Amino acid sequence: MITKEYLGASSIAGPLMVVEGVEGIGYEELVEIKSKDRFTLGKVLEVSGDKAVVQLFESPQGLDPQSLRIHFTGKSLRLGVSLEMLGRVLDGLGRPRDGGAPPLAEEFIDINGRPINPFSRDYPNEFIETGISSIDGLNVLVRGQKLPVFSGSGMPHMRIAAQIVRQAKVLKSGESFAVIFAGMGITFEEANFLIKDFEASGAMERTTVFLNLANEPVIERIAIPRVALTLAEYLAFTHDYHVLVILADMTNYCEALREVSAARKEIPGRRGYPGYMYTDLSTIYERAGRIHGKTGSITQIPILTMPEDDRTHPIPDLTGYITEGQIFLSRALHRKGIYPPMDVLPSLSRLMTKGIGPGKTREDHSDLSNQLFSAYARGREARELAIILGEGALLDVDKKFLRFADVFENRFLRQGEYESRSVIETLEKGWQILSLLPVEELKRVRKEFITKYLDKYFSQAGDVQEDSIL
Amino acid sequence: MIKGKIAKVSGPLVIANNMSGVQMFEIVRVGEKELFGEVIETKGDLASIQVYEETEGLKVGEEVISTGNSLSVELGPGIMGGIYDGIQRPLKALRDLQGDFISRGISVSALDTNKKWLFQAIAKQGDQLTSGDFLGFVQETHLVKHYIMIPPGLSGKILEIKEGEFTINENVATLKDSEGVEHHICMMQKYPVRIGRPFVDKLQPNEPLITGQRVFDAMFPIFKGGTACIPGPFGSGKTVMQHQLARWSDADIIIYVGCGERGNEMTEVLIDFPELKDPRSGRPLMERTVLIANTSNMPVAARETSVFTGIAIAEYFRDMGYNVAMMADSTSRWAEAMREVSGRLEEMPGEEGYPAYLGSRIASFYERAGKVKTVGNPGRTATLSVIGAVSPPGGDLSDPVVQATLREVRVFWGLDARLAFARHFPSINWLISYSLYSHEFEKYFEKGELKGFNNLRKWALKVLEEESELQEIVRLVGMDALSPNDRLTLEVARSIREDFLQQNSYHEIDTYTSLSKQFLMLKVISTFEETARMAVQKEVEIESILELPLKESISRMKEVKETDLQKLEILTVNVKEMIAGLIGGRA
Numbered sequence A: 001m002i003t004k005e006y007l008g009a010s011s012i013a014g015p016l017m018v019v020e021g022v023e024g025i026g027y028e029e030l031v032e033i034k035s036k037d038r039f040t041l042g043k044v045l046e047v048s049g050d051k052a053v054v055q056l057f058e059s060p061q062g063l064d065p066q067s068l069r070i071h072f073t074g075k076s077l078r079l080g081v082s083l084e085m086l087g088r089v090l091d092g093l094g095r096p097r098d099g100g101a102p103p104l105a106e107e108f109i110d111i112n113g114r115p116i117n118p119f120s121r122d123y124p125n126e127f128i129e130t131g132i133s134s135i136d137g138l139n140v141l142v143r144g145q146k147l148p149v150f151s152g153s154g155m156p157h158m159r160i161a162a163q164i165v166r167q168a169k170v171l172k173s174g175e176s177f178a179v180i181f182a183g184m185g186i187t188f189e190e191a192n193f194l195i196k197d198f199e200a201s202g203a204m205e206r207t208t209v210f211l212n213l214a215n216e217p218v219i220e221r222i223a224i225p226r227v228a229l230t231l232a233e234y235l236a237f238t239h240d241y242h243v244l245v246i247l248a249d250m251t252n253y254c255e256a257l258r259e260v261s262a263a264r265k266e267i268p269g270r271r272g273y274p275g276y277m278y279t280d281l282s283t284i285y286e287r288a289g290r291i292h293g294k295t296g297s298i299t300q301i302p303i304l305t306m307p308e309d310d311r312t313h314p315i316p317d318l319t320g321y322i323t324e325g326q327i328f329l330s331r332a333l334h335r336k337g338i339y340p341p342m343d344v345l346p347s348l349s350r351l352m353t354k355g356i357g358p359g360k361t362r363e364d365h366s367d368l369s370n371q372l373f374s375a376y377a378r379g380r381e382a383r384e385l386a387i388i389l390g391e392g393a394l395l396d397v398d399k400k401f402l403r404f405a406d407v408f409e410n411r412f413l414r415q416g417e418y419e420s421r422s423v424i425e426t427l428e429k430g431w432q433i434l435s436l437l438p439v440e441e442l443k444r445v446r447k448e449f450i451t452k453y454l455d456k457y458f459s460q461a462g463d464v465q466e467d468s469i470l
Numbered sequence B: 001m002i003k004g005k006i007a008k009v010s011g012p013l014v015i016a017n018n019m020s021g022v023q024m025f026e027i028v029r030v031g032e033k034e035l036f037g038e039v040i041e042t043k044g045d046l047a048s049i050q051v052y053e054e055t056e057g058l059k060v061g062e063e064v065i066s067t068g069n070s071l072s073v074e075l076g077p078g079i080m081g082g083i084y085d086g087i088q089r090p091l092k093a094l095r096d097l098q099g100d101f102i103s104r105g106i107s108v109s110a111l112d113t114n115k116k117w118l119f120q121a122i123a124k125q126g127d128q129l130t131s132g133d134f135l136g137f138v139q140e141t142h143l144v145k146h147y148i149m150i151p152p153g154l155s156g157k158i159l160e161i162k163e164g165e166f167t168i169n170e171n172v173a174t175l176k177d178s179e180g181v182e183h184h185i186c187m188m189q190k191y192p193v194r195i196g197r198p199f200v201d202k203l204q205p206n207e208p209l210i211t212g213q214r215v216f217d218a219m220f221p222i223f224k225g226g227t228a229c230i231p232g233p234f235g236s237g238k239t240v241m242q243h244q245l246a247r248w249s250d251a252d253i254i255i256y257v258g259c260g261e262r263g264n265e266m267t268e269v270l271i272d273f274p275e276l277k278d279p280r281s282g283r284p285l286m287e288r289t290v291l292i293a294n295t296s297n298m299p300v301a302a303r304e305t306s307v308f309t310g311i312a313i314a315e316y317f318r319d320m321g322y323n324v325a326m327m328a329d330s331t332s333r334w335a336e337a338m339r340e341v342s343g344r345l346e347e348m349p350g351e352e353g354y355p356a357y358l359g360s361r362i363a364s365f366y367e368r369a370g371k372v373k374t375v376g377n378p379g380r381t382a383t384l385s386v387i388g389a390v391s392p393p394g395g396d397l398s399d400p401v402v403q404a405t406l407r408e409v410r411v412f413w414g415l416d417a418r419l420a421f422a423r424h425f426p427s428i429n430w431l432i433s434y435s436l437y438s439h440e441f442e443k444y445f446e447k448g449e450l451k452g453f454n455n456l457r458k459w460a461l462k463v464l465e466e467e468s469e470l471q472e473i474v475r476l477v478g479m480d481a482l483s484p485n486d487r488l489t490l491e492v493a494r495s496i497r498e499d500f501l502q503q504n505s506y507h508e509i510d511t512y513t514s515l516s517k518q519f520l521m522l523k524v525i526s527t528f529e530e531t532a533r534m535a536v537q538k539e540v541e542i543e544s545i546l547e548l549p550l551k552e553s554i555s556r557m558k559e560v561k562e563t564d565l566q567k568l569e570i571l572t573v574n575v576k577e578m579i580a581g582l583i584g585g586r587a
């Protein structure tokens, strides 16, 4: 293939560079830009007549448009991938950040990936035990799922992510696991905390970190999730790894996207984010999954901070429309000192029904979690009423639900950062707390399960109430 | 054939010059890879083309070639049970050719061209036939008799008709039109997706589409040939309800369009449907289902057409005389695809950046639903029901897509995040939802075994309405302020909500409820109200009514098997007797 080199760009504005007088340039092809002392990359965003609009992947600072040597490579941006990348800390384009030598590539792969044919997908249904009750009991994570954490600034989402990485296991042996962490615009402390935690638990040797810190150029965040997922696909579908990909913070990614869109003067969608953000995000999130006939899998936990804790903000909103559920963190619970401060009611795992039940967790799991959800919802309603009218105004049965909600938050949700509960422990805890409620109110559980799992706690119901922390 | 050259590439939009003479909506092949595209605007010698495949690597100057055809579906035996992308390429064949990831520039026939089907003739030599007339049929699956019809626009005398095993491209009949031209007819026909198939007459829907979902059938029914929308925020249950409709509704043919949604949701259908049995025939559901899957990460322009591809297939089966139901999940993604292409065309945006023609596009889609007298002989009536999910940002119903849809559809099932959070599913908000078929409902249940269904429906809706007013009062002054009668209303409303409306799609029995069972369930609750109200009048304490061991039996009605419905009749009697016992006890 003939590649083309031009001298000088006609303009650089923000993350965009315009090159004129070009010929035979392909849409989305990779561009190498050389200045006196730098070498940067970009991609073609639009070609029109003899003009190409190029989006830079790195900061344009210090680039003089006239003196640039611009090389159109005729290829799209590829990542050199290899098993050697495990244990390394790399930048947004896969270059070392840890002082080590560049990893030798075994293969070069287009970072944009290609959509998995829906006919080839295998349905995710293998339970992952995270050891965290609010996840394993109520919002189960399964292999091949994309389950984001919707958080807010100052909340412990990174600590939860680290706990999941430390504790997650599947009830099978002889499989290879890997973790890929893509940090976009996160602080040095956050990145450092995670890397230290991975090192301490021994996870680092099967982990690759791709990093762009908060003080580094925003546009370098655009390629990171795709670079990370390209390695993930290679590990999962070429080398049979079960890969857990953590993307944090997707809010910073979306902001970079908005910056490029604004520079192109595109008509904005809601709150200035581009109208194609849904499609763009889906080409990241849909790269999770399992494929028929392949052993490996890609499970994604994107983390995002909701600007002003606003759930209807386009970033959490569009994410929730693509991912297979979401875990909300609650500032109110966090203030009460409850860790993990999972906001149970709006949280959801859409793949839960397929990942639980006899042979996977236990037969009563589905009924029990439905019951816990609806009882907690009723308890919260009672709490709201009690705030306005005083507890005295509640019916006796509603007082019981209120009490249930308190105990549920303190005994079921609250958990130590280094405490790992087996799923059976979690389920038993759930039944134990349900014993606070009159049995005729437990409409969501089958009768036989009440006899089998609940009756034994009835005599002890008093105990639950006494030693609970209220 | 017109040959132009690419002048500009921006996302899914390509502008080509030297294209004068090309038709609007004509299919063109773009670039060296011969990607599929459709002309969506012409201006002088420029044509704007939406490309159905990834445009990465396309260069200015590459060739664009017109095909003379507009985007069409291939219709014929072999379509049932298939899964297609937005432009009707079979995903199984794409997998076999390209592997697990979709790549570009492949044209595959939508239908298997090698398979032989047993064609049985209905028409005879010498018959004078017009378009829509049955020529013969193929028993495509156990559930579907696939009629071979004279294609639209053709009529004449049958010179020859065959019988036996043929592929879809082999001649099964020869027809001579009034000008003496002979036409060879095969089992496959093509039809443009953007044009509705002709029909003789539109009729008023007068039969309910029975879905087995209590909140639909008993509260907000849709009728065969009707239109409905399900708007709601993410996680509120749009997809689960669409899947339930595809599984259980009593249509003959299901067309399910996954438009810009999750890949795994299509996989779920693909894995479940071959195993699930149609409650009426006991056959695998896949035998009556066609899937169109253009997931969110597949090309945007093909997402826009996927909805039309689906409805074109649906109309074809309607014309055979079937009751067809089509689900589109989600129409918002379809509208967004239009918005994206419109934005790249630099058209003047309307509300929220959507093109100004959003409303008319949505209207022209839902207009294709209906109960019709089809063209062709033997005369037949058939229905096409359309149910669209809508995904407004933040669940906000003022969204332009929701608003434009509400102007078109007759049934509104409004989902509510608060109900979903409490795991009250289906999270249909009974206060905002409506069905404009309530008059038809009343008429339909005027006689027959379920006589009185309409009164139960009206009663239940009234109790729920009263509940919401009473709750206002409780929120201000507490429960104590309520009279025993009002307390009873709240209890009855809770029972309607929890014991009737709530329905777990994943429970083996609860997932489907026949109309007879729905009727009996409502009957039990209304009998409870009636007798309890009498008891309260006679100054029986409401607590003592609630303490009766009835509450649990009522809440377990859902678990009663369809074969045990007499249990519900017995329960009605028990309810009466137990409460009457309280009155007696006092006397």
Ligand SMILES: Nc1ncnc2c1ncn2[C@@H]1O[C@H](COP(=O)(O)OP(=O)(O)OP(=O)(O)O)[C@@H](O)[C@H]1O
Binding pocket: A267, A268, A269, A270, A271, A272, B349, B351, B352, B353, B354, B393
């Ligand atoms: N320059 C523009 N040209 C055309 N349309 C625009 C322009 N700016 C905004 N719009 C349209 O107006 C809509 C409202 O924009 P605005 O920034 O007010 O959103 P918002 O009020 O923050 O969002 P929402 O109320 O939906 O949460 C946008 O969705 C966009 O489609």
Ligand SMILES: Nc1ncnc2c1ncn2[C@@H]1O[C@H](COP(=O)(O)OP(=O)(O)O)[C@@H](O)[C@H]1O
Binding pocket: A348, A349, A350, A351, B232, B233, B234, B235, B236, B237, B238, B239, B240, B241, B425, B426, B427, B503, B504, B505, B506
């Ligand atoms: N009728 C139902 N019965 C039980 N669970 C349901 C029902 N409807 C929805 N759900 C639950 O809600 C989740 C989200 O539903 P889904 O239809 O995927 O939402 P949406 O399409 O509106 O985003 C499902 O994964 C399931 O757990």
Ligand SMILES: [Mg+2]
Binding pocket: none
């Ligand atoms: Mg607005």
Ligand SMILES: [Mg+2]
Binding pocket: B238, B239, B240, B261, B329
């Ligand atoms: Mg959905």
